[in-house]
Amino acid sequence: MSALLELDKVSKSFSRGGLFSSRRVDAVKEVSFTLDDGRPEIFTVIGESGSGKSTLARMILGINAASSGQVRLAGRDVASYERRAFMAQVQPIFQNPFEAFNPLKRLDRYLFMTAERFGGAADRAAAEELADGALRQVGLSLAEVSGRFPHELSGGQLQRVAVARALVARPRLIVADEPVSMVDASLRMSIVNLFGRLRDELGLSIIYITHDLATAYYISDRLIIMQKGMVVEAGPARAVLSAPSHPYSRQLRDAVLTPDSAGAFRARHPLKAAATPGATP
Amino acid sequence: MSAAPGRAPVLQVRDLQAHFRTRYFGVDREVRAVDGVGFDVRRNEIYGLAGESSSGKTTLVKTIAGLLKPPLEMVGGSARFSFLPEWDAVGRAPPEVVRRIRWRHLSYIMQGSMNVLNPLRRIRHSFRDFAWRHIGGGKREFDARAAAHLERVRLDPSVLSAYPHELSGGMRQRVTIALATICKPDFIIADEPTTALDVVVQKDVLGMIRSIQREMESSILFITHDMGVHAALTDRLGIMYAGRLVEDGETPEIFGRPLHPYTRHLIASLPRIGDVEQREGLEGTPPNLAMPPPGCRFHPRCPLAMPLCATTVPAMVETLPGHRVACHAVNPGAAA
Numbered sequence: 001m002s003a004l005l006e007l008d009k010v011s012k013s014f015s016r017g018g019l020f021s022s023r024r025v026d027a028v029k030e031v032s033f034t035l036d037d038g039r040p041e042i043f044t045v046i047g048e049s050g051s052g053k054s055t056l057a058r059m060i061l062g063i064n065a066a067s068s069g070q071v072r073l074a075g076r077d078v079a080s081y082e083r084r085a086f087m088a089q090v091q092p093i094f095q096n097p098f099e100a101f102n103p104l105k106r107l108d109r110y111l112f113m114t115a116e117r118f119g120g121a122a123d124r125a126a127a128e129e130l131a132d133g134a135l136r137q138v139g140l141s142l143a144e145v146s147g148r149f150p151h152e153l154s155g156g157q158l159q160r161v162a163v164a165r166a167l168v169a170r171p172r173l174i175v176a177d178e179p180v181s182m183v184d185a186s187l188r189m190s191i192v193n194l195f196g197r198l199r200d201e202l203g204l205s206i207i208y209i210t211h212d213l214a215t216a217y218y219i220s221d222r223l224i225i226m227q228k229g230m231v232v233e234a235g236p237a238r239a240v241l242s243a244p245s246h247p248y249s250r251q252l253r254d255a256v257l258t259p260d261s262a263g264a265f266r267a268r269h270p271l272k273a274a275a276t277p278g279a280t281p
Numbered sequence: 282m283s284a285a286p287g288r289a290p291v292l293q294v295r296d297l298q299a300h301f302r303t304r305y306f307g308v309d310r311e312v313r314a315v316d317g318v319g320f321d322v323r324r325n326e327i328y329g330l331a332g333e334s335s336s337g338k339t340t341l342v343k344t345i346a347g348l349l350k351p352p353l354e355m356v357g358g359s360a361r362f363s364f365l366p367e368w369d370a371v372g373r374a375p376p377e378v379v380r381r382i383r384w385r386h387l388s389y390i391m392q393g394s395m396n397v398l399n400p401l402r403r404i405r406h407s408f409r410d411f412a413w414r415h416i417g418g419g420k421r422e423f424d425a426r427a428a429a430h431l432e433r434v435r436l437d438p439s440v441l442s443a444y445p446h447e448l449s450g451g452m453r454q455r456v457t458i459a460l461a462t463i464c465k466p467d468f469i470i471a472d473e474p475t476t477a478l479d480v481v482v483q484k485d486v487l488g489m490i491r492s493i494q495r496e497m498e499s500s501i502l503f504i505t506h507d508m509g510v511h512a513a514l515t516d517r518l519g520i521m522y523a524g525r526l527v528e529d530g531e532t533p534e535i536f537g538r539p540l541h542p543y544t545r546h547l548i549a550s551l552p553r554i555g556d557v558e559q560r561e562g563l564e565g566t567p568p569n570l571a572m573p574p575p576g577c578r579f580h581p582r583c584p585l586a587m588p589l590c591a592t593t594v595p596a597m598v599e600t601l602p603g604h605r606v607a608c609h610a611v612n613p614g615a616a617a
């Protein structure tokens with residue numbers, strides 16, 4: 001089976017600080033994994049903030065070059081692709097929809113532009129049809145979005161537009177960087193269910209970056225857990241999350257708050273201030 | 282509204298209405314994002330606001346904080362803070378009064394951390410700009426205090442020398458939380474402050490917010506759509522649906538005995554680790570607030586809807602002690 005995406009010991013470092021105190025940050029260290037071509041999957045990346053997930057995503061998207069190692073799409077270094085040909089196959093969805101869209105640009109323009117540039121739409125009518133179809137897949141329609149500016153929608157609605165925009169290009173791979181972290185549980189479920197459908201019905205592979213362990217368990221096929229730029233645990237999603245073996249993975253799992261964690265910070269959590277006499281009635 | 286004795290409300294919101302009035306290409310649109318909301322936040326408590334995306338949470342707290350910019354307008358009602366008794370809303374007070382209370386009495390952690398951090402200034406300078414004049418002392422002393430405070434949100438003091446873009450989103454958000462708490466204000470409005478954080482850091486940060494709150498006996502209005510966070514952190518909880526508050530009460534009471542049909546759905550639909558099957562979603566989508574349904578805004582999706590629901594707005598009624606609900610099925614005969 002050939003590979004859709006291969007990461008081969010990919011690393012990225014940045015230097016930070018001023019003239020005199022510059023120091024190197026190893027944001028991603030020797031990450032390797034492969035997504036097979038004939039087996040669409042949802043591949044989840046979990047990790048603490050600052051663990052390098054977004055940096056990894058930007059390298060996969062060809063936005064940042066790796067400091068060492070190689071990212072290959074269909075056997076070719078992503079750096080060697082012509083940008084448009086690459087974007088027709090790999091599309092991003094970012095975390096903060098308000099930062100992803102230019103506030104002065106109407107949302108339908110983004111959809112039409114993506115449809116024409118990457119989705120193969122020959123004319124405006126074809127672009128509208130593609131855009132409407134993609135919007136309907138996320139529970140919206142062109143009629144609702146047409147002529148609207150980003151600030152006219154709330155975060156959740158905008159995130160659905162962002163998913164639709166990626167779909168318009170009819171890509172093979174979507175890189176979704178924390179696409180549900182800003183939205184509520186029911187919308188979160190509807191977006192991950194949508195990811196599941198895209199995988200099962202369209203054969204799309206999705207790299208799903210998240211810190212939501214519940215949806216990761218529910219929807220993903222395989223996952224990696226990152227800490228400080230390194231992969232600390234990898235494997236089938238449900239097996240790993242049911243019985244995490246690395247201490248960090250266990251810490252992660254234990255930190256998940258659910259309705260059953262009622263009062264974790266009201267009573268049980270050992271806070272020095274909460275133990276102050278008189279602080280609790 | 283019943284307030285426990287000795288725990289006077291720091292914030293009293295009454296019949297608050299805030300709309301977006303827009304005019305694009307000759308078409309007027311009015312989005313009634315907050316429509317008749319009322320609740321109290323008491324001293325020394327964390328009041329949570331839950332509700333799905335677009336339900337008006339951000340608009341509500343922006344209005345309360347007086348951060349009104351066109352097209353957002355406060356249309357009616359009041360939101361009075363005890364430390365600003367002469368004004369019935371921050372947004373109606375003159376700018377110099379607002380400047381005096383901001384950060385020291387009232388601080389606001391916005392959704393999306395880039396808004397408050399100046400991209401061209403190192404974090405150290407953002408701290409000095411916002412907090413130095415309230416805290417005072419020498420420059421070195423102040424910087425040391427900022428560094429110590431950053432450690433409480435698990436950030437290295439070297440972050441003070443960084444520019445915002447050099448930090449990851451999670452680090453920036455922790456910087457924002459540190460900024461909003463360093464002056465130990467009476468009232469903190471926090472709009473999804475930990476939503477962008479991973480669960481481990483989130484847990485730390487929530488613990489830190491809780492301990493600072495206890496230390497200062499301050500009040501926090503805490504917005505998140507994450508019901509797990511509400512369960513763990515908040516003392517009382519209000520549930521918003523389509524621009525209105527539909528239920529509020531003590532948090533354990535809301536989770537243990539949800540009465541409004543929407544709240545029941547919200548709690549039942551939460552995904553958990555171990556789920557392999559899809560949880561029941563709710564039919565339909567939240568209404569477009571430019572054209573909200575008449576009567577109870579939840580009626581097109583409500584399994585208990587009856588004819589009255591389509592015509593008459595249900596009043597918020599104290600159904601059980603300290604537990605208010607706006608629903609005709611729960612409170613027969615209570616129209617707004």
Ligand SMILES: Nc1ncnc2c1ncn2[C@@H]1O[C@H](COP(=O)(O)OP(=O)(O)O)[C@@H](O)[C@H]1O
Pocket residue numbers: 014015016025026027047048049050051052053054055056446447448449450451
């Ligand atoms: N452009 C940049 N310049 C300097 N440091 C960066 C840059 N982008 C990311 N980093 C650093 O790389 C590390 C990983 O960041 P990031 O990939 O954003 O993590 P995550 O997405 O997991 O939160 C962090 O320490 C961050 O500060």
Ligand SMILES: Nc1ncnc2c1ncn2[C@@H]1O[C@H](COP(=O)(O)OP(=O)(O)O)[C@@H](O)[C@H]1O
Pocket residue numbers: 151152153154155156301303312314332333334335336337338339340341352569570
């Ligand atoms: N600048 C704006 N112009 C017009 N409508 C807006 C604007 N910002 C938000 N809205 C609308 O107000 C409603 C409430 O949004 P918001 O307060 O952001 O909800 P939440 O924070 O609960 O997700 C949504 O229907 C949204 O589309």
Ligand code: SF4
Pocket residue numbers: 541542543577578579580581583584585586587590595607608609610611
């Ligand atoms: S008022 Fe009617 S429609 Fe609204 S929640 Fe109650 S039963 Fe349902």
Ligand SMILES: [Mg+2]
Pocket residue numbers: 053054055177449450
């Ligand atoms: Mg990131």
Ligand SMILES: [Mg+2]
Pocket residue numbers: 155338339340392
């Ligand atoms: Mg919001």
